[in-house]
Amino acid sequence: MGLDEQPPRWTGDREAISTPLACGLLALLVLLLNLNTLGAFFVGDDYDFLLRAARMDGLGDALRLTFWGEWEPAWWASWYLDFKLWGAEPLGYHLTNTLLLALAVVALFGLVRETWPESPPAAWAAALLFATHPLHDEAVVYLAARGHVMAAALGDGYEVIEEGLNG
Numbered sequence: 001m002g003l004d005e006q007p008p009r010w011t012g013d014r015e016a017i018s019t020p021l022a023c024g025l026l027a028l029l030v031l032l033l034n035l036n037t038l039g040a041f042f043v044g045d046d047y048d049f050l051l052r053a054a055r056m057d058g059l060g061d062a063l064r065l066t067f068w069g070e071w072e073p074a075w076w077a078s079w080y081l082d083f084k085l086w087g088a089e090p091l092g093y094h095l096t097n098t099l100l101l102a103l104a105v106v107a108l109f110g111l112v113r114e115t116w117p118e119s120p121p122a123a124w125a126a127a128l129l130f131a132t133h134p135l136h137d138e139a140v141v142y143l144a145a146r147g148h149v150m151a152a153a154l155g156d157g158y159e160v161i162e163e164g165l166n167g
Helices: 019-033 035-039 046-055 059-063 073-086 090-115 120-132 136-141 143-166
Strands: none
Touching (some): 046 073, 046 143, 073 143, 090 120, 136 143
């Protein structure tokens, strides 16, 4: 292909699989890939964060807490809510991280699909690569790494919403 030639375009049906079905399939894939983590224990700094969450008097404390000088109120709020829901049971915390990863994968799929509507395979490729990349194991197993999947889910989710609003 020369520099002045256009790349081949997708000629298939953009809606061959509906968006809700695609999102459900991607979320199910993330859940299946991370089933083994649901039985994992707390590791490393997780214990420290669990103790701090147990000492929180409410969501307002999330605005005041720092760790290693980092201020992350959404992260602390998620730990507080997890502690209220699950107590000291690691399954719930791992489930939260798995669901956050699934949300990040679905949001990435939506973002790429909205950004390049003429190329649905790009959305699938990006979402599948993100969902299956081994780097994300740490963000699901090591609960203290929750900020990684939270940032991806919230960042990509915001972009999808903004793209939808501004069309």
